[in-house]
Amino acid sequence: MEVMGRHCGYLALVAALASGASWVFIPEAPPEENWEDKFCDFLAQERQLGRRLNIIIVAEGAIDVNGSPITATGVQQLITSRLKFDTRVTVLGHVQRGGSPSAFDRILSTRMGAEAVLALMEATPETPACVVSLDGNQTVRVPLMQCVERTQMVQKAMNAKKFDLAQRLRGRSFQSNLFTYKSLRKLRPPPASACNPEGTCQKPFNLAVMNIGAPAAGMNACMRAFVRIAQTAGYTVLGIIDGFEGLCEDNVRPISWMEVHNWVGQGGSNIGTKRILASEKGYEDVANKLKQHNVHGLLVIGGFEAFHSVLKMAEMREKFDGFCIPMMVIPCTISNNVPGTDFSLGCDTALNEIADICDRIKQSATGTKRRVFVVETMGGHCGYLATLSGLAGGADAAYIFEEPFGIKDLQNDVIHIRAKIKDGVQRGLIIRNEKANSNYTTDFIHQLYSEEGKDTFTCRKNVLGHMQQGGAPSPFDRNLGTKFGCRAAEYLSKQVSESVVDGKTFTAPGTASVLGVVRRQMIVTPMAVLGSITDFKYRIPKQQWWLKLRPLLRIMAKHESQYEMEGINLKSVESTDESDDVVLQAGVGIQ
Template sequence: MRNDDRDEQRIFDRTSRTPVLPDGRGVRIGILTSGGDAQGMNAAVRAVVRSALSVGAEVYAIYEGYQGMIDGGDGIRKFGWDDVGSILNRGGTVIGTFRSKEMREREGRLKAVRHLLHRGIDRLVVIGGDGSLTGLNLLRNEWSGLVAELVERGDLAEEVAQEHPSLMIAGLVGSIDNDLVGSDMTIGTDTALHRIVDAIDDLASTAASHQRSFVVEVMGRHCGYLALMSAVAGGADYVLVPEQPPAPGWEEEMCAELRKGRQSGRRDSIVIIAEGATDREGRPIKAEYVRQVLADRLDEDARVTILGHVQRGGKPSAYDRWASTWLGYNAVHEVLTATPESEGMVVGTRSNRSERLSLVKAVADTQEVPKLIEAGRYRDAMRMRGHSFTEMDAIFSELADPVRTSPEKDYRRIGVMHAGGPAPGMNTAMRALVRLGISRGHTMIGIHNGFVGLAAGDLAEITWSQVEGLTGEGGAMLGTRREVPATQDLYAISRALEKNEIDALVVIGGYSAYDGVHKMTTERDRYPAFRIPTVCVPASIDNNLPGSELSIGADTALNVIVDAMDKIKESGIASKRCFVVETMGKNCGYLAMMSGIAAGAERIYLNEDGISLDDLVTDVHWLRESFAKGRRLFLAVRNENASKNYTTEFLAQMMEEESHGMYDVRTAVLGHMQQGGSPSPFDRLLATRLSYRALNLVDDELAADQDGAWFMGIRDGSTYAGAMETMNSLVDPQHRRPRQQWWLDLRTVVRTVSDELRS
C-alpha cells in the first residue's frame, strides 16, 4: 500500500514542511531517466526542470539515460520552462531511457564526465531503478579520479576540474515493481496497479459469464507487490509471489481454495502470479503450468492472460503525477544543498511525506531481498518488504477462505452500515468486513439506509455470497443517508439494536457518520444499548475526517477529476482559452489542491486560503501578461467553497472581462461524477486494510468485555484508532475538517512549478 508502515515502532521524521529551494544561480543540473520506463517519470522531470529554473539554476536534459552523457552532442540539451509543458499526462519518458552497457566500463564513464563538464554540469538527478542508482553512486565515487584522468589526458582544462571537484546527486526511484526497500511507493507503481486491476475486473466479468478460471501473470521479478496488492484489490482467489514460495503440494492447496470459493457461490476463479514466482526449490512457476493444474484437477476451462508491458503504459494516475511532482521538487532541493561531503541520497516517500534515504543503504537493502529468497529465508524477505506487505498477505488469506472458523470463539452479531455521502470504496469496505467477520464465525447484520434505516429497524443478515463481486463496485450496497440522528430518533435506534441483538457496530462513512456515532456515544447513560463496541471507518471523497490523513474514496475522486481535466484541456488546444474548474470538497481543499497539481493547474483556489480581491487583481494581470507572451491555455481549479461571493462563474466572468479579446474563458463544474465510478486500487486497498483493523478492534473490545467508541484512520503511515470522545479536539467544527492537514505543505510546490512568471 502507499502508506506502508514498514516498522510501526520506527520514529518518523516529523518535519513535514516542504523545504524552500535555495538560490540556484550559477548552478547547472543534469536530469536523466534510466532503466525501465515508469508512468510518472515525466511529472518528475517537469518538476525538476521548473523547480531548478525557478531559483535561477540551468537545467540540461540528458537523453536516452546514461547513454546521452556518453554520446554528448544533442544527447545533452539545455531545457527551458516550455520544454516540459503538457507532459504531465503522458506515459513513458519524453527524454528517453536506455540500459547503457558502455556506462559500466570506465572508458564510458570518462566520456560521460567529459561531456558533463564541457557544459559545466556537476549535479545530477537520476530517475530509475536500483541498477541506475547504483551506477549514479559509482559515478559520484569515481568523479575525482575520472576528472584527474581527463586532465592528464588533455581532455579537460585544469581550471575546469578545479571548479567542479565533486558530483552532487539525488536519486528518484522510477519502478513499477515498488521494490525499493525504505520507500512506501515508487514512481509508476500506482498506475501499474490501475492497469492490472482494470484487467482483472474485465476478466472477472467474462470469467463469471462462463464459470471459467483465469491465470493472470503480472510483472515483478523479485517483488510481489503488484501481484499481492492486485489480488486483494481485484478480489482474486489465489496469489503466488517471489518472497514467499509455496510449500510442496501447493497445487492441491490452490485447487482446494478454488473449490471452496465455487461451493460458496463464486462463478469465476482468478489466480494472480508474479513473473518471478518460484517454488521452494527455486524452479519458476509459469502461468501455463498453473493453468494446466487447474484444468486437470478442477476439470474446468482455464485461460492464461499475461499482461506484459501494458502495465508500464498509458497515462499516469493522479497519484503518480502529484507525488512525482513533489519528489522532483525535493530532488532539486537535495542537489542544491548537497556538499562534497554529503552522502548520496534517494528521495522517496513515507507516510505521505517526502523522505531522504541513504542511496547506498536503500540499494543494498533492495538487492538483499532476492538473496534472502534464494537462501530460503522467506520470513526475512517478507519482513524487508514491510509491515503492510505482510499484513496484506494475512488479510488476503483470510478474505479468500469462506469457511475459516474456530469452535472455541464466542461469536457475536455485528452490525455494519454506511452513512454520509457516497464514496467509491464503501462497497469494498463492506465486502471486507462481511467476509472477515464470517471467516471468524460472526453473524454480520447489514443496516440499510444509514441511521434512518437503523431507526426504522431495516436490518438483515448478510451472507458470504451477497458481497461477491463488490470489490470493484461503486456506490453503497446498503444505501447511505446523510441524516444525523435527532434526539427523538435515539430511542428507536436503541430499540433496533436491542431487538436485533447487535453486539457491535461498524459504520463506514463521512462526517455525518462520525457525528451520528459521536452523538450516540454521548447518550450512553440514557440508552444502554449504545454501550457496544462501535467503530467508524473513514469514507469520504472530501478527505476531511478526524484522525486520518486519507479517506476511502478520495483517491478515486482525484482520478475522476484529473481525467476530466485532461479532456477539458484537450478541448481548448486549438484556441487561446482559460478554464475554471470547480471540484467538490466542501470546506476542505484536498481535491482541488491535489488534482490541480496532477493536472498542471496554474492557479488553485482553496477554502483554507480564501480568495481576496488583491489576489484576483494580481492573477488577472499575471494572466494577461502570460497570454501576451505566448500562452495558449490556462487552468484554474476552485474548491467549491473557496469563497462565498467569488464564485466559479464570477471568476470566469472577471477573467473574460479583463482579457480584452486576447483569450476566452470557460467553466466546468464537475459535480457528482466525483462520487461515482469503480474505486481505484488504492481506495480498495485502503478500504480493506481499515476494515481489517476495525474488525480486529471490535474483536479485541468484545474479548475484553469493553464498549469503546472509536474512529479508524491512517496517521504517519500507520493505522490509527482514536477514541470518539477526542473527535472534537481534532477538528475545526466551523469548517468540518481536521485542524492539521498535511497536504497544505504542497502549496510551495504549486507556486514553484505552476508558471514561470509567478515563480
C-alpha cells in the same frame, strides 16, 4: 494472468488484493510443498460454493519453495488436467507500462522532483548520495548505498530460502498487503453448525454495519472484508439499510458470506447510504432500535456525518444504554475531511476522476487556442480535492476555503495567466473548491476572467458535480478499504468480547473511535480526542497535512512562492523488526 515482477511480487500482490483474486504466486512467498493438491482442492471448493470465475495472478518471477519457476502456462495445464475447468492465460506484458499516470503518481513525481532540487542545492562534495522517497505522506531522503544493500539482501534471502526475512526486507507496506491477502484467502464460510447460509451465526454477539453520508468508492470493499472476517470469528453481521433512517424503520438484515462475493470492485454502497444524522431521527429512537436488534458492536462507514453522529452517540451513553456498545467509524468520503486520518476511502478515486476530466478539458482548451477553464470541485469547506487535483492537473491556481483570498489575489492571477498566454501558453486551468468563498463564486470568477482577459483569451466554466463520486474504486481505495474492514472486524470483536461481562457492558473511552491511516500506520483514535481538534462549524480538521503542498502548486504554475523543505533525512532504511501494522489507542500500541 501473468504480471510483471521478475524479482519482486509487489504488482501481483496488490493486484490480487484489488481484484479479489483466488490465488497469487509471488517470489517472496512461494507455496508450500505439494501446493498443487491444495491449490486444486481450493478451486474445487470455490466452484462448489457457486463461484463461477476464478482469477489466478502469477508474477513472472514466481517460484516454489525449491526455487523451481511457476508459470501461468504451467498453472493453466494443472487446472485443465486435474479439474477439467475451462482456463485461459493472459500475459499482460508491456501494456502495464502504458497509459496516463494516476493522480497519485503525478503528485508523487512532482513532490519528489521538488525535493530532489532542494537536496542538490544543499549538497556538498562530501554529502552522501541519497534516494528521495515517500514515507506515508512525508517525503524522505534515504542513503543510496543502504537502499542498494537492502535490495541485494532481499535476493540473498530468497536464494537462501529465508522467505520470511525477504518479506520483512520488502518493508512494512509489503508485509501489510501480504498479511491482509492471506487473511482473506484462508477464510472459508463457517460450517452450517456455526452460521447458516443467510448469515445468521450461533455466537451470541451481533456486529452491525451501516453507511452514513454521500456514497464514495471503497465502501463495498470495506464491508466485504468486515463481513468475512467477522463471520469467520462466529459473529452475525447485520446490514443496516439506508443508515439511521433504515434502522428506525427496522430495515435490518443479516449479510451472508456469498452476498459480498464481488463487492471489492463495486462503487457506491450496496446497502444504501444517506446523509441523515442520528439527531434527525432522535437519539432515543436510535438507541432503542440498536437494543431491539441486539447490536453488540457498530461499524459506521462514511464521512463527516458518520463521525459527528457517533461522537454525539458516545456522549449520550449516560442517557441511553443502547449506545453503550463498541462503536467505530471508518472515514469514507471524497472530501477527505474526517479527523483522525490522512486519507479517507474514496478520495483517491475522486482525484483520479478529476485529473482525467482536467486532462480532457486542457485538451479542449489547447485545441481551441487561448482558452481558460474555471473548474469547480466538490469537498465542502475542505480544499483537499481542489489542491491535489490542481497539483495533479497542472492548474494555474486553486482557490480553497482554508487559504483566504480577495479581489486583489484574483486580479493578480488574471494578470499572471494573461502574461503566460501572451508568451505562448495556449490554455489555462483554474480550480475552485465549491465552498471556497460565498461571494467569490465560480460564476463570479468566470465572469472576472472573461472580462479582464477578453483581449487575450476566452473563458469557460465547468462544474464537475456528482461525477466525482461515481466509478469503480481505484486499486488504492480497494486495498485501503479491505485493510480497514479487516482491522475493524478484528478490533470490534476484541472490544465486544472484553466489554461484555456477565451481560453488563463496560464502555471505556476507546470503545467509540475512528480507524484511520496516519503516515503508514493504522491508528485507532478515541472520539473524545478528535472532538477537540475538529472545526464543527466548517466540518474540517483544524490541522491538515496537505496544506504544506500549496506553495508547490503555486511554484509549478510559475507564481512567486516560498516552498519549504518537506523531506526528512533518514540515517538508515527502516528496521526489519518493526511491526507491519500498528493500531494505537490513546497512545498505547496494540499489534
